[in-house]
Amino acid sequence: MLSVHTSPLHQPGTGDAGGMNVYMVELSRALAEQGVEVDLFTRCRGEGGPALEDLAPGVRVRHLRAGPRRALPKEAMPDLVVPFSLALLKQKQRYDLVHSHYWLSGQAGRIASFGWGIPLVHTAHTLALVKNAHLAEGDSPEPELRIRGERQVVGDADRLIANTADEAEALRSLYGAAPPRTEIVRPGVDLRTFGPGAGRAAARARLGLPKDAFIPLYAGRIQPLKGPDVLVRAVAELLAMAPELRRRLLVPVVGGHSGAGREGSMWRLAAELGVADVLQACPPVPQERLAEWYRAADVLVVPSRSESFGLVALEAQACGTPVLAAAVGGLPTAVWDGVSGMLVRGHDPVEYARRLRWLAAHPQARELMGQAAVRHAQGMSWRTSAARTIDVYEDARAGAYDRMGGVGQGRRHAPAPTAPLSWRNEKAVVQV
Template identity: 95%
Template sequence: MLSVHTSPLHQPGTGDAGGMNVYMVELSRALAEQGVEVDLFTRCRGEGRPGIEDLAPGVRVRHLHAGPRRPLPKEAMPDLVVPFSLALLKQKRRYDLVHSHYWLSGQAGRIASFGWGIPLVHTAHTLALVKNAHLAEGDTPEPELRIRGERQVVGDADRLIANTADEAEALRSLYGAAAPRTEVVRPGVDLRTFGPGAGRAAARARLGLPADAFIPLYAGRIQPLKGPDVLVRAVAELLRMAPELRPRLLVPVVGGHSGAGREGSMGRLAAELGVADVLQACPPVPQDRLAEWYRAADVLVVPSRSESFGLVALEAQACGTPVLAAAVGGLPTAVWDGVSGMLVRGHDPVEYARRLRWLATHPQARVSMGEAAVRHAQGMSWRTSAARTIDVYEDARAAALGRADRVGQGRRHAPAPTAPLSWRNEKAVAQV
């Protein structure tokens, strides 16, 4: 597996680390439990980590030297794709298949797949054209460079794994992905970490939260695409509708800022709207601690403008907490509308406020939804996701072998991959 711009070892909710990091770690573990040995390649950032780290039995993280050994912004990563690929091709081990995550890794995957003569499976996680269609006001659109890069990966991958049927349709309609090469595999949830535990009261006691508070929780990176501004405006509307809720309203925000120029924007908006007193900023936390926050909350709010799946929604439901989410991307798959949570069409803060007010005044409904949420989440395990992923791997290998038999040479009868990303890579691609 390849992850160029973020390490599977990074804390989700910080920088560029999020659901994709969780996805890679949990899928790799589940694959290893079913007999698939996995090496996860990422870029060495000079953080003092060893070159090879055991993540779980059968799963290793390997750090490649590509570019400066320090953290770099994601915008600088395209120029490191070829150096990363060259370092990857120097590996002595022999692999059956390469699985890339996100478009930058897909570019490296194209080169590795051709160089090693093995199939490429790609999971996009997010798509530039989808993100650009749902930008927040003032947010920066994804560049044409990324869109071109995604089209290259979609065209070259032996198989594309989409999280939902909607994502598969976006790959086909926006990027021209071939339907026979596009498979839907739903992500799962780690049911060993995320579960009801000892219940809400015990979780609040451990976190030092008021027992009688109404607690809508936000968990994730603080960036415009995730809609934290929608939540802040919804809280202001809620207190305008029901000012009596203020003494017992607490809105924890568990996560870190992501992207440039946005630090403190959520806090400034809360101060402008007069709701800073009910918001509680909390840093990102490890998965076991995050499970406690889910259990402590009355509802998880996921107002994303775009979301390939929304793993936080599934994790919260596994802990017995209903979810109030935007009806975008994979969230209608993750949340059973009206049963394990509620979906909102659009991003009108007033509509979110109305739903929050209803949840605040119907505690028994929250309990019923929470019980349904646990049952819903238990049907989505990483074990099932891994089994389906193995099927995709085997299909990709069978198709590659079939082509090799027909043309009598290697895996591909096409020329080497076109130069990815920028003119600076032309000479390096020729070396490959």
């Protein structure tokens, strides 16, 4: 597996780390439990760790030297695709298949697939054209460089894994993905970490939260695409509708800032709207601690403008917490509308405020939704996701074998991939 711009070891909710990091870790563990050995390759950022780390039995994280040994913005990453790929091709281990995550890794995957003569499976996680269609006001669109790069990866991959039918349709309609090469595999949830535990009261006691508060929770990176501004405006609308709620309303925001030039904007907006007193900033936390936050909350709010799946919604439901989410991307799959949570069409803060007010006034309904949420989430395990992914891997290997006329399982005689898109050194792939 390849993850050029973020390490599976990074704390979700910080920088560029989020649901994709969780996805890679949990899928790899589940694959290993079913007999598939996994090496996760990422870029060495000079953080002092060893070049090879064991993540779980059968799962290793390998750090490759490519570019400066420090954290770099995602915008600088296209220039590192070729150096990363060259370092990757020097590995002596023989692999059966390469699985890339996000378009930058897909570019490196194209080179590795050709150089090693093995199939390429790609999971996009997010798509530029989808993101650009749902930008927040003032947010920067994804560049044409990324769009062209995504088209290359979609065209070259032996199989594309989409989280939902909506994502599969976007790959087909926006990027021309061939339907026979596009497979739908729903992500899962780690049911060993995320579960109801000892319940809401116990979780609040451990976190030091008021036992009688109404607590809508935000968990994730703080960036315009995730809609934190929608939540802040919804809280302001809620208090305008029901000012009596102020004395018992608490809105924890568990996550870190992501992206350039927007740090603090959520908190400035909260101050401008007079609701900063009910918001509580909390740093990103490990998965076990995050589960406590889910259990402590009355509802998780996910007002994203675009979301390939929304793993936080599934995690919260597994902990017995209903979800109030935007009806975008994979969230209608993750949340059973009207049963395990509520979906909102659009991003009108008033609509979110109305739902929050109703939830605050109906604790028994929240409890019933929470019980249904646990049952809903328990039907989506990483074990099932891994079994389905193995099927995709085998199909990709068989397809590569067939194209070679039954010679081997790779693509050593297939046409070389076109040069990876970069701001510099675009001809370097020819040397590979």
